[in-house]
Amino acid sequence: MQPIDKVFKALADPNRRQLLDRLHARNGQTLSELCEGLDMARQSVTQHLGLLEDANLISVQRRGREKLHYFNPVPIHEIYVRWIRKFEPRRLDALRDLKTKLERQRP
């Protein structure tokens, strides 16, 4: 599998996206911290983290006895450059804002 395919596959799962959101909110968490408040078995979290690491979306650093997980945005930036930036982000932003506004007004 090409590296970029791994990134898209990793991002295709809502649980893995949730893990990335949690690391984006607070970078450098242990497995136990990441499991807190999640409706997911520790073993599943471990598997998801393995896939995210394989896709280079997170990196794992050892600090003493702890393994800390860090969100790595570099592959997402590559997606942005290759598939988003060239499709006129300003107009897309305007369209998204309009959609958000209209949907909020819906009764």
Next chain:
Amino acid sequence: MSNATFVYVTYIATTHDKVWQALLDGELTRQYWQHENVSNWQPGANWRLVADNAERTVRHVGKILETVPNKRLVLTWADPEDAANPARHSRLAIEIETVGEMVRLTVTHDELTPEMQRKISNGWPRVLSSLKSFLETGRPLDVYA
């Protein structure tokens, strides 16, 4: 000072010495970063990042802490006005390792002020993607597009 740490990783199909050279040679950094990295890279030496513009604006400054050629570089990183204030220097560690037929480049930036945190979290993914493209294809990306 926040205790936030950012870790950026990119895999590049190249060699250790090419990544090392691309990071330390101002002529090369200018091509994919639009800035020149200037230092003699000896521990204790000053370092600065100079914009490739007519004014040659100095964007960041710091001191070299550790140099292991082709493997590891550690330096402090601050805004020019904080040059003499070590409490406002962040710390940047660059690590180059071999993984299979690729080189893994890890950039760890910590001991950041909140302002510096905002600046670098926007910057590193762009610079590293451009570096990867530059080394693999000879063409950098437009870092500030």
